[in-house]
Amino acid sequence: MQGFSTRSIHAGQEPDPTTGAVTTSIHTSSTYAQDGVGGTRGGYEYSRSANPTRTALQECLAALEGGRHARAFGSGMGATDTLLRILLRPGDHMVIPHDAYGGTFRLVDKVLTGWGVEHTPVDLADLDALRAAIRPTTKVVWSETPTNPLLGIADIAGIAAITREVGARLVVDNTFASPYLQTPLALGADVVVHSTTKYIGGHSDVVGGVLVTDDDELAETVTFTQNSTGSVPGPFDAWLTLRGAKTLAVRMERHCDNAERVAELLDAHPAVSRVLYPGLPEHPGHEVAAKQMRRFGGMVSFLATGGREAALQVCASTRLFTLAESLGGVESLIEHPGQMTHASTTGSMLEVPESLVRLSVGIEDADDLLDDLRTALDAAR
CATH class of the missing domain: 3.40.640.10 (Type I PLP-dependent aspartate aminotransferase-like (Major domain))
Known part of the structure; x- marks a missing residue:
């Protein structure tokens, strides 16, 4: 093949x-x-x-x-x-x-x-x-x-x-x-x-x-x-x-490169209580993901330490991460699933945490994305 x-x-x-x-x-x-x-x-x-x-x-x-x-x-x-x-x-x-x-x-x-x-x-x-x-x-x-x-x-x-x-x-x-x-x-x-x-x-x-x-x-x-x-x-x-x-292959490599660095930043930041990314060794699905995936993808979610208000603050404070629904584009996006893409799950068994923020990590220069997130997270502390 x-x-x-x-x-x-x-x-x-x-x-x-x-x-x-x-x-x-x-x-x-x-x-x-x-x-x-x-x-x-x-x-x-x-x-x-x-x-x-x-x-x-x-x-x-x-x-x-x-x-x-x-x-x-x-x-x-x-x-x-x-x-x-x-x-x-x-x-x-x-x-x-x-x-x-x-x-x-x-x-x-x-x-x-x-x-x-x-x-x-x-x-x-x-x-x-x-x-x-x-x-x-x-x-x-x-x-x-x-x-x-x-x-x-x-x-x-x-x-x-x-x-x-x-x-x-x-x-x-x-x-x-x-x-x-x-x-x-x-x-x-x-x-x-x-x-x-x-x-x-x-x-x-x-x-x-x-x-x-x-x-x-x-x-x-x-x-x-x-x-x-x-x-x-x-x-x-x-x-x-x-x-x-x-261009899917070359884009996905860059998405993954950037997401790995974003996950590392989030994992070390006090404004984040938990990072959800299968590329992290502590993720419960890490070993299975490593077995069936080439790499771990460009999507990263996290829980804000300060709860719902802190999550909303982060979403409102980024400049390169655009506040918008959808994912997978070349540009980085940020959203609050509880009030955006997953609002339909409210009150059900599938309701998502209010402190949850979802990132679609794009293919911009990684250092610029990290600076943007760090500034937004510092503002939410």
Whole structure:
């Protein structure tokens, strides 16, 4: 198999056979001429069903995750919704992380429950707890690793062994790691999901999602359902995501370099009571993360010693870390999950600590980021 960067630049992206253009074209056409009724050229008839720019993106992302099939969506939640509608029926049960992403929890708890789907939040780092939560009706185990925003680590291979035993599907949200750092299909996952808005796109300029699987039948069903519901990205969005994927490896190395230095600073600062970063040896998931990840990623969370007000003070005091939701872009971001990305978990088992601050560490000069954080932390003491 070719190296990761080679695949990210070339998979699905051959030079145009007519013009020789080395970059993939943005095919804005909504419809395609047919050579006689049913005589499509390359299978293209209508861009909700298929689009050449989207095809290039899908081939690239499948190659990066080491899967046979990828299907790109208009958002990560669109991908999640489509997949769960396929895998679950009224009366079915699913397991979710006890610290799942707020958007995933909102979909499961506020939408799917109205459809008769039951769910149980579980600390997926505890395989015994997962076994205890499995029911005869369990059809899906949904995992994030690292989790958003508490940076929990789940043993993908260990969970996969359990789901195989009980006949459930293991879905891994690989957004925080990116396919550069972790490939869940190789560890036994059935489906990988990404918000490509994040590290794969990488520039905070496009929203998208993807499902990747080796299961031929499931991929066919996803294709049918996606076409039926219309949850597709536009050609320009597909092109922006594809362009971002080309530099994923070099960006992730810099994200990881910077995050490691940020975690060290936070770990030594008196305004921080706890650092949540799997790269630190004291992190409870450090050994598992080291086994299944290339490096430890660009996301760092921490608890402010002074509680909620101190956390808000830090968020208000940074200058290079922009106060904004989302993550994975080249610029550094800071947020207060309890009032921003994870507000939907308030009052539930998944409620996050009020003192929690989440950092998406960008690729700026590390010394500048450290100075910015140090100044903000000193102000919050």
